[in-house]
Amino acid sequence: MGVKMRKDAVENRAKILATAAKLFQQRSVSAVSMKDIASTAQIGTGTLYRNYPNKSELCLALSLDFIRQFITTSQQYLAQTTAKPVIQFQQVLAQYLAFRERRIQLLTAVETGPTVMATYYQSPLYQQLVELFKRILFPISGEISATELTFRADMVLAMLKSDSYAYQRQQQGLSQAQIAALISHLMIRSDQSISGN
The missing domain is CATH 1.10.357 (Tetracycline Repressor; domain 2)
Structure with a gap:
């Protein structure tokens, strides 16, 4: 069970980073909010903030x-x-x-x-x-x-x-x-x- 959680966490981090990189290419970094990243990555804001506090x-x-x-x-x-x-x-x-x-x-x-x-x-x-x-x-x-x-x-x-x-x-x-x-x-x-x- 612990391995699956770890795999999910790794996948979430990869998804967050890929989504952020894509959004930052489309708009300026300052114009993209954490909420935008969570929404586009289709993850909860809690998951986002657990991985990246800011x-x-x-x-x-x-x-x-x-x-x-x-x-x-x-x-x-x-x-x-x-x-x-x-x-x-x-x-x-x-x-x-x-x-x-x-x-x-x-x-x-x-x-x-x-x-x-x-x-x-x-x-x-x-x-x-x-x-x-x-x-x-x-x-x-x-x-x-x-x-x-x-x-x-x-x-x-x-x-x-x-x-x-x-x-x-x-x-x-x-x-x-x-x-x-x-x-x-x-x-x-x-x-x-x-x-x-």
């Missing part, structure tokens, strides 16, 4: 797969590339910006959630993201302590949170490429050339 939690669940895909793709690139460290940093950063741009509504809903970010920062997935950025920052940072390297990785990710990113794109009028170039100038040690020498 929309931020639901958006985080949807975001985790996209974040995993980004990390996996980046790790595959780093394992195969022979590009110089500066180019590797710029490539992964550009891909991260493209990922954030495609998922900006979803990530905004996650990042404005009251408790979600604390949970996310403690997650193994966030730690994998930090480790990825440490890996690409280390060779372009010169003499650097482990603490400073972790701080730099955290700060790159913090700079690119949805509100900061949206401000730079919309208010400051910067393109994705301009943001990538400016972050590169901040992070790459001055004796390393941007051309990768």
Whole structure:
């Protein structure tokens, strides 16, 4: 009996996430209510809230797969590339910006959630993201302590949170490429050339 309950719960979660993803494609994340999701998924609102207590939690669940895909793709690139460290940093950063741009509504809903970010920062997935950025920052940072390297990785990710990113794109009028170039100038040690020498 317990296995069937578990299977039902897994099926409900999958149905909720698939329904939410579909609705978020049709309308903006902010325009879709939890009630809309429950109704479209043909489940009770109690079932929805038992699985996802708020929309931020639901958006985080949807975001985790996209974040995993980004990390996996980046790790595959780093394992195969022979590009110089500066180019590797710029490539992964550009891909991260493209990922954030495609998922900006979803990530905004996650990042404005009251408790979600604390949970996310403690997650193994966030730690994998930090480790990825440490890996690409280390060779372009010169003499650097482990603490400073972790701080730099955290700060790159913090700079690119949805509100900061949206401000730079919309208010400051910067393109994705301009943001990538400016972050590169901040992070790459001055004796390393941007051309990768």
